[in-house]
Amino acid sequence: MRASDAFSELCGHFRQVTALSQVSGLLSWDQETMMPERGAELRSEQCAAVESAIHRLRSDPRIPDWAAAIDPKTLDPAGCVTLREAVRAHRRATRIPAALAEEIARVTALSQGIWARARAARRFADFAPSLGRIVALRREEADCIAEPGQSRYDALLEDYEPGMTTAVLSPLLTGMRPRLTALAERVAQSGHVAPRLEGRFPKEAQMELARRVAGTLGYDWSAGRLDLSVHPFSSGTGGDARITTRVVESDPLNCLYSTIHEVGHACYEQGIDPALALSPAGRWASMGVHESQSRLFENQIGRSRAFCEWLFPQMRAVFGDIGLTGPDALHAAVNRVETGFIRTESDEVHYNLHILLRFELEQALISGALAVEDVEEAWNAAFLRDFHRPVTDPADGVLQDVHWSVGLFGYFPTYSLGNILAGELFAALRAAVPTLDADLARGDASAALGWLRRNVHVHGSLKPPMTLVADATGHAPRSGALLDYLETKFAGLYGL
Amino acid sequence: MRASDAFSELCGHFRQVTALSQVSGLLSWDQETMMPERGAELRSEQCAAVESAIHRLRSDPRIPDWAAAIDPKTLDPAGCVTLREAVRAHRRATRIPAALAEEIARVTALSQGIWARARAARRFADFAPSLGRIVALRREEADCIAEPGQSRYDALLEDYEPGMTTAVLSPLLTGMRPRLTALAERVAQSGHVAPRLEGRFPKEAQMELARRVAGTLGYDWSAGRLDLSVHPFSSGTGGDARITTRVVESDPLNCLYSTIHEVGHACYEQGIDPALALSPAGRWASMGVHESQSRLFENQIGRSRAFCEWLFPQMRAVFGDIGLTGPDALHAAVNRVETGFIRTESDEVHYNLHILLRFELEQALISGALAVEDVEEAWNAAFLRDFHRPVTDPADGVLQDVHWSVGLFGYFPTYSLGNILAGELFAALRAAVPTLDADLARGDASAALGWLRRNVHVHGSLKPPMTLVADATGHAPRSGALLDYLETKFAGLYGL
Numbered sequence: 001m002r003a004s005d006a007f008s009e010l011c012g013h014f015r016q017v018t019a020l021s022q023v024s025g026l027l028s029w030d031q032e033t034m035m036p037e038r039g040a041e042l043r044s045e046q047c048a049a050v051e052s053a054i055h056r057l058r059s060d061p062r063i064p065d066w067a068a069a070i071d072p073k074t075l076d077p078a079g080c081v082t083l084r085e086a087v088r089a090h091r092r093a094t095r096i097p098a099a100l101a102e103e104i105a106r107v108t109a110l111s112q113g114i115w116a117r118a119r120a121a122r123r124f125a126d127f128a129p130s131l132g133r134i135v136a137l138r139r140e141e142a143d144c145i146a147e148p149g150q151s152r153y154d155a156l157l158e159d160y161e162p163g164m165t166t167a168v169l170s171p172l173l174t175g176m177r178p179r180l181t182a183l184a185e186r187v188a189q190s191g192h193v194a195p196r197l198e199g200r201f202p203k204e205a206q207m208e209l210a211r212r213v214a215g216t217l218g219y220d221w222s223a224g225r226l227d228l229s230v231h232p233f234s235s236g237t238g239g240d241a242r243i244t245t246r247v248v249e250s251d252p253l254n255c256l257y258s259t260i261h262e263v264g265h266a267c268y269e270q271g272i273d274p275a276l277a278l279s280p281a282g283r284w285a286s287m288g289v290h291e292s293q294s295r296l297f298e299n300q301i302g303r304s305r306a307f308c309e310w311l312f313p314q315m316r317a318v319f320g321d322i323g324l325t326g327p328d329a330l331h332a333a334v335n336r337v338e339t340g341f342i343r344t345e346s347d348e349v350h351y352n353l354h355i356l357l358r359f360e361l362e363q364a365l366i367s368g369a370l371a372v373e374d375v376e377e378a379w380n381a382a383f384l385r386d387f388h389r390p391v392t393d394p395a396d397g398v399l400q401d402v403h404w405s406v407g408l409f410g411y412f413p414t415y416s417l418g419n420i421l422a423g424e425l426f427a428a429l430r431a432a433v434p435t436l437d438a439d440l441a442r443g444d445a446s447a448a449l450g451w452l453r454r455n456v457h458v459h460g461s462l463k464p465p466m467t468l469v470a471d472a473t474g475h476a477p478r479s480g481a482l483l484d485y486l487e488t489k490f491a492g493l494y495g496l
Numbered sequence: 497m498r499a500s501d502a503f504s505e506l507c508g509h510f511r512q513v514t515a516l517s518q519v520s521g522l523l524s525w526d527q528e529t530m531m532p533e534r535g536a537e538l539r540s541e542q543c544a545a546v547e548s549a550i551h552r553l554r555s556d557p558r559i560p561d562w563a564a565a566i567d568p569k570t571l572d573p574a575g576c577v578t579l580r581e582a583v584r585a586h587r588r589a590t591r592i593p594a595a596l597a598e599e600i601a602r603v604t605a606l607s608q609g610i611w612a613r614a615r616a617a618r619r620f621a622d623f624a625p626s627l628g629r630i631v632a633l634r635r636e637e638a639d640c641i642a643e644p645g646q647s648r649y650d651a652l653l654e655d656y657e658p659g660m661t662t663a664v665l666s667p668l669l670t671g672m673r674p675r676l677t678a679l680a681e682r683v684a685q686s687g688h689v690a691p692r693l694e695g696r697f698p699k700e701a702q703m704e705l706a707r708r709v710a711g712t713l714g715y716d717w718s719a720g721r722l723d724l725s726v727h728p729f730s731s732g733t734g735g736d737a738r739i740t741t742r743v744v745e746s747d748p749l750n751c752l753y754s755t756i757h758e759v760g761h762a763c764y765e766q767g768i769d770p771a772l773a774l775s776p777a778g779r780w781a782s783m784g785v786h787e788s789q790s791r792l793f794e795n796q797i798g799r800s801r802a803f804c805e806w807l808f809p810q811m812r813a814v815f816g817d818i819g820l821t822g823p824d825a826l827h828a829a830v831n832r833v834e835t836g837f838i839r840t841e842s843d844e845v846h847y848n849l850h851i852l853l854r855f856e857l858e859q860a861l862i863s864g865a866l867a868v869e870d871v872e873e874a875w876n877a878a879f880l881r882d883f884h885r886p887v888t889d890p891a892d893g894v895l896q897d898v899h900w901s902v903g904l905f906g907y908f909p910t911y912s913l914g915n916i917l918a919g920e921l922f923a924a925l926r927a928a929v930p931t932l933d934a935d936l937a938r939g940d941a942s943a944a945l946g947w948l949r950r951n952v953h954v955h956g957s958l959k960p961p962m963t964l965v966a967d968a969t970g971h972a973p974r975s976g977a978l979l980d981y982l983e984t985k986f987a988g989l990y991g992l
Contacts, residue, residue, distance in 0.1 A: 019545035022538060023519060026526065034530070038719040039736030042518060045774055049515035053549035223534040240535030278541055 006069035007079065010086050013057060013066075015278040017089070020054045022236065029235040029242055033227040044109070055101070058093035077462050078281040085280035095144045104137050108407040115405030124376040124394045127405070132372040134407050135365050142366065153366045156410035160287040161417065163464045166363065172479060173359060173416050176352055179483045181386060183490060184349050187337045190494040194336035195329050197322060201252040205318040209252070210245055210259040212314055217297060218449040219243070219263045220270050232258035234265035234294075238277050241269040252319065253334060257298055264297030265290060267449060271457025286465035287411065289456065291418025292425055299348055300426040300485070301440060301448065305331045309441035335493050339387055341396035349490060350387070355416040357382045358401070362409050421469050423482025425456065428473040502565035503575065505558070506582050511774040513553045513585070518732065520546045525731040525738055529723040540605065551597070554589035573958050574777040581776035591640045600633050604903040611901030620872040620890045623901070628868040630903050631861050638862065649862045652906035656783040657913065659960045662859065668975060669855060669912050672848055675979045677882060679986060680845050683833045686990040690832035691825050693818060697748040701814040705748070706741055706755040708810055713793060714945040715739070715759045716766050728754035730761035730790075734773050737765040748815065749830060753794055760793030761786055763945060767953025782961035783907065785952065787914020788921055795844055796922040796981065797936060797944065801827045805937035831989050835883055837892035845986055846883070851912040853878045854897070858905050917965050919978025921952065924969040 027047050035043060067087050072080060111130040118127035142152035150158075154165050161169070211226060224236075229244035236242050243262035248254045268290060276282030284290045301307055308331040315322050315330070324330050337347045343354035361378055364370035370378055379398040380391045391397035403411055430436055433447045440448070455472035469477050490496065523543050531539060563583050568576060607626040614623035638648035646654075650661050657665070707722060720732070725740035732738050739758035744750045764786060772778030780786045797803055804827040811818050811826070820826050833843045839850035857874055860866035866874055875894040876887045887893035899907055926932055929943045936944070951968035965973050986992065 015541060016545040016548060019538070019541045020549065023523065023542050023546060026523070026542075027519065030522065030526065034721065036718055036720050036736055036738075038716075038734075039732075042515070042734055042736055042773065045511060045515045046519050046522075049512040050519060050546075050549075052512060053516065053546075053552075056549075056552070220534075221532070223532050225530065225532055236535075238534075238538055240532055240538055242532075277538065 001065070001069045003070050003074060006066040007075070007083075009062070010066045010070070011082060011279065013060065013063070014082055014086060014280060017054060017057050018278045018280075018282070020050055020057070024050045024054070025235050029233075029244075032229040032231075032233065033244060048105070051105070055093055055098075058089045060090070063087070063090040078276055078279055081281040081461060082279055092145050096141055097144070100137070100140060100144070104134075104141060104407060107133050107137060108405070111405045111407075112402065115399065115402065119395045119399040122393055122395045122399070124398055127399060128372055128375075131375070131404060134404065135372055135409075138407055138409050139366060139368075151367070153363050153410060156366065157413070158410075160411050160414050161465065162286055162461075163466070164286070164288070164417075169413055169417065170359075170363075172420065172477070173352075173356055173413055176416075176420075176479045176483060177356060177386070179487070180349070180353055183487055184337075184339070184353070184387075186496050187349060187490055187494045188339065190496055192494045194332045194493070195324060196336060197252060197324065197333055198250075199323060200249050201319055203247045203249060206247050206249075206252050206255045207245075209314060209318045210255055212318075213256065213302075213311070214243070214259055214263045216310070216443045217260065217263050217301070217445045218267055220267075223270050224266055226259070232262050234262040234269070236266075237269040237282075238272065238274060239270075241266040252315070252322075257302060257334070260302040261294045261298040264294035267297070267452070268293040268457050271449075271453045272460045273458045276460045276462070281462050282460045285456075285459070285461045285463065285468050287414035288417035288421055289465050289468060291415055292421035292469075293452065293456065295419050296422040296426055296429075296452075300422060301445065303331075303334050303348070304437070304440060306437035306440035308334065310443040314443075332493055335489070337490065337494070339389060341383075341387075341389070341391065342400055348486060352416045352419055353386045355412055357386060358403075358412040359416070362404070362412060366409055420479045420482050421477055423479070423485050424469055424473045424477050425452070426485065427481040428455075497561070497565045499566050499570065502562040503571070503579075506562045506566070507575075507578060507775065509553060509556065509559070509562075510578055510582060510776060513550060514774045514776075514778070516546055516550045516553070520550070521731050525729075525740075528725040528727075528729065529740060544601070547601070551589055551594075554585045556586070559583070559586040574772055574775055577777040577957060578775055588641050592637060593640070596633070596636060596640070600637060600903060603629050603633060604901070607901045607903075608898065611895065611898065615891045615895040618889055618891050618895070620894055623895060624868055624871075627871070627900060630900065631868055631905075634903055634905050635862060635864075647863070649859050649906060652862065653909070654906075656907050656910050657961065658782055658957075659962070660782070660784070660913075665909055665913065666855075666859075668916065668973070669848075669852055669909060672912075672916075672975045672979060673852055673882070675983070676845070676849050679983055680833075680835070680849070680883075682992050683845060683986055683990045684835065686992060688990045690828045690989070691820060692832060693748060693820065693829055694746075695819060696745050697815055699743045699745060702743050702745075702748050702751045703741075705810060705814045706751055708814075709752065709798075709807070710739070710755055710759045712806075712939045713756065713759050713797070713941045714763055716763075719766050720762055722755070728758055730758040730765070732762075733765040733778075734768065734770060735766075737762040748811070748818075753798060753830070756798040757790045757794040760790035763793070763948070764789040764953050767945075767949045768956045769954045772956045772958070777958050778956045781952075781955070781957045781959065781964050783910035784913035784917055785961050785964060787911055788917035788965075789948065789952065791915050792918040792922055792925075792948075796918060797941065799827075799830050799844070800933070800936060802933035802936040804830065806939040810939075828989055831985070833986065833990070835885060837879075837883075837885070837887065838896055844982060848912045848915055849882045851908055853882060854899075854908040855912070858900070858908060862905055916975045916978050917973055919975070919981050920965055920969045920973050921948070922981065923977040924951075 024047065027043065027050065031043055063086055067083060070083055072083060075083060111134055114130045115127050118124065138156060139152055142155040146152060146155035151166065157164055157166070214226060215221065223239045224241045224243060227244050228246060230246065232245045234241065234243045243259065243266045245255050245259040245262065268284065272282055308327040312327040312330045324333060335347065337349050339350060340346060343351070346354055361370065361375060365372065365375065376394060376398045383391050383397060429448060429451050432451055436448060439445065456468065459468055463471065466477055520543065523539065523546065527539055559582055563579060566579055568579055571579060607630055610626045611623050614620065634652060635648055638651040642648060642651035647662065653660055653662070710722060711717065719735045720737045720739060723740050724742060726742065728741045730737065730739045739755065739762045741751050741755040741758065764780060768778055804823045808823040808826045820829060831843065833845050835846060836842060839847070842850055853875070857866065857871060861868065861871065872890060872894045879885070879887050879893060925944060925947050928947055932944060935941065952964065955964055959967065962973055
């Protein structure tokens with residue numbers, strides 16, 4: 001076979017894999033937003049059929065032959081990513097026995113319901129057997145896919161954060177704990193109480209605000225749409241990057257900041273070079289990079305004093321009087337710090353402490369250092385240590401997140417990595433766009449988005465994730481920028 | 497291989513084919529209702545990838561081995577349909593060369609745009625080369641799939657109307673022409689002018705009416721939803737059978753009867769025995785049977801005097817005064833006869849004359865008796881003969897329908913067959929439910945739907961389509977019931 005034919009076969013093959021993965025994403029989007037109640041049974045068969053079709057393609061025995069016929073030196077950077085990813089995906093697909101893949105799919109599909117019922121009943125013991133089965137299966141999977149010398153946890157992490165290892169990630173993340181706990185303590189002891197939005201904020205007004213804010217931040221409506229779902233998420237890529245939000249009538253900040261968060265994810269997808277579409281290089285670089293975009297939009301931009309200058313009159317326009325005196329009060333309200341139990345409701349000061357706790361526990365679960373039956377006790381001990389509050393209800397503790405029930409191990413740390421990268425990228429963006437505050441104060445995010453487009457979005461996964469960020473900032477990612485930003489911001493807000 | 501293993505492989509295989517076909521339908525639904533404008537490019541790749549996956553499954557070389565290992569005598573009726581359909585689909589998939597299938601997909605994808613532009617420019621010559629290519633490709637395809645002795649047209653018809661032949665269909669359809677043209681003439685000469693709805697009818701009120709009517713006719717909202725699209729359609733099956741409608745503010749009957757039509761299709765899908773889901777027997781019996789359900793709902797029920805008794809106050813409730821004196825005037829307005837050029841806007845008297853014209857022309861195109869460059873002239877001559885009006889604009893004539901541009905040949909006659917079957921089934925339903933008029937007058941369609949469920953819907957494609965209808969009515973389908981119904985109805989309305 002000629003090398004050029006082999007490469008064109010490989011590209012055609014990957015277009016199909018990618019297109020089917022997008023179909024799989026659309027099925028989930030539809031399920032969460034549009035599907036009628038009785039459609040669930042057929043939907044699970046439809047999803048399974050698409051996954052089978054993807055698996056058949058990924059394990060196509062011609063892939064190693066194509067790869068062998070290609071001379072990597074003749075390929076451009078996108079071509080190199082295609083070759084590398086096809087080989088990697090084929091290796092993973094063929095190393096995991098079909099029976100194991102089916103068992104994982106079956107058990108995680110069931111576990112989600114078992115977890116939800118255990119959380120409602122507030123009994124970890126009801127979920128523990130399922131969790132034990134999932135941990136065992138994911139360990140078995142990790143054993144299949146791990147490269148020589150790679151730990152089980154790192155093998156799982158690879159799917160979300162390509163090229164990352166615990167050896168690098170662990171000090172980066174846990175190194176933040178001292179400054180984070182110190183900051184949380186200083187805020188708690190400041191005696192300062194931030195204002196809070198109170199009242200009822202009608203659904204239509206919240207959605208109108210969400211649409212205005214999304215458009216102002218650069219979300220391209222010709223390449224997306226906004227719908228409602230129980231849990232906000234973003235879905236799709238390129239010309240079709242959709243977002244969802246939710247409405248709680250007593251809390252307009254929930255809808256607002258969920259929307260901004262998803263806009264950050266979606267702007268990333270909308271900004272990837274269209275020439276890379278349907279190729280491996282046209283995919284997001286890593287989950288950490290993805291999360292850096294959503295968190296940068298949500299926090300560094302969306303919760304900034306400058307943006308509140310623009311936001312306050314917008315909120316008055318859609319809601320009328322919101323019971324706050326002006327942009328300063330709004331800035332304080334959207335940055336209100338409270339030591340809660342729930343990660344997804346956490347402020348910026350506490351958020352990463354929640355993640356560190358999960359990261360350490362799940363590493364121990366996968367390595368075997370922590371037994372499943374001991375995880376509730378370990379959770380509660382760690383929470384008391386970091387948050388100084390006892391967990392009395394497992395629904396507020398070990399049962400609060402869906403992730404483990406659907407088999408996600410190695411995913412949690414990408415949330416904190418995303419925050420670290422957001423801190424890094426925002427510092428560089430701020431230096432590159434000196435007019436940033438003035439821009440945001442009048443609702444103009446175009447220079448900020450332009451910088452992110454050029455330095456992050458457009459590259460897709462052409463570069464390894466940490467290289468991508470290092471190229472944008474001038475140095476390897478570290479947590480200092482995030483911690484500096486947090487300490488400065490909350491010192492100002494809480495008079496520290 | 498044990499016969500039971502072979503059969504279970506075959507069933508598992510078909511579940512995947514069916515689930516992927518449903519995914520393909522959902523991609524189209526999403527494209528017409530939800531997809532952002534810039535999503536089109538990726539969507540075509542997604543559709544192509546799903547079609548490829550379906551084709552790979554259908555042409556799986558293990559299918560003939562499985563089939564050979566199964567003893568049909570051991571199968572229940574649904575199992576027999578599975579065996580028959582798997583073999584038939586495999587034969588068709590493997591007989592059509594991949595290059596031909598791709599060329600058909602490519603040409604028809606392009607032709608739709610060329611047709612739309614030619615229609616806008618009102619020049620058949622702009623579309624003729626594409627049409628020529630499509631006809632040639634479909635003839636080539638027919639040559640691949642035709643069984644010994646089967647004509648090309650019959651080979652194409654088989655996809656929409658399994659088991660039907662032109663030898664049976666042609667006299668059934670064209671035999672209606674004398675009574676239809678005579679009825680149209682008598683109505684035209686009656687001098688009677690039916691009232692017409694005039695004014696502006698707000699979108700939200702039209703949608704509210706559509707929802708009320710759909711629910712009243714038995715549409716299960718827990719297994720479907722109603723959205724807007726440019727052309728109304730129904731999509732999906734079982735627990736997820738969705739419908740769309742459109743709103744023209746000056747013409748509330750457009751939205752209303754489009755909705756009722758699609759409700760007829762969707763109630764059929766919702767009524768198929770769930771035990772047959774994802775198996776070949778769980779599919780609709782034929783396009784003619786499908787259309788019989790939509791037309792029976794739309795016309796025999798929706799345009800009946802009895803239903804207008806219930807409908808009139810409903811319309812008053814959502815629109816206020818509609819400028820008509822009562823149910824009699826509404827009944828006359830919704831059955832207004834006008835000799836128009838456009839099939840989709842046609843009344844019941846003229847509708848089948850439109851179809852007969854297309855049916856005869858497309859048979860001649862596929863057989864080669866009519867050259868593509870002569871089809872406009874042939875259309876205009878036939879229209880003048882049947883409708884006594886000259887076509888002066890090809891957008892009102894040969895360019896009006898999308899079907900041929902997307903390669904649909906053998907599809908048009910199923911519309912008229914559907915009307916004939918609706919006539920047959922309604923006569924039997926009326927005999928079986930003596931309270932029908934009283935029921936409909938108070939907005940109760942449950943007895944009618946129940947009869948259709950038991951006699952048509954639940955059976956899926958367990959029986960050949962004409963047997964299904966014959967079992968429901970007691971005799972082989974013929975056009976008399978439809979023609980009697982039309983003559984009686986319009987004699988009453990137009991004082992003939």
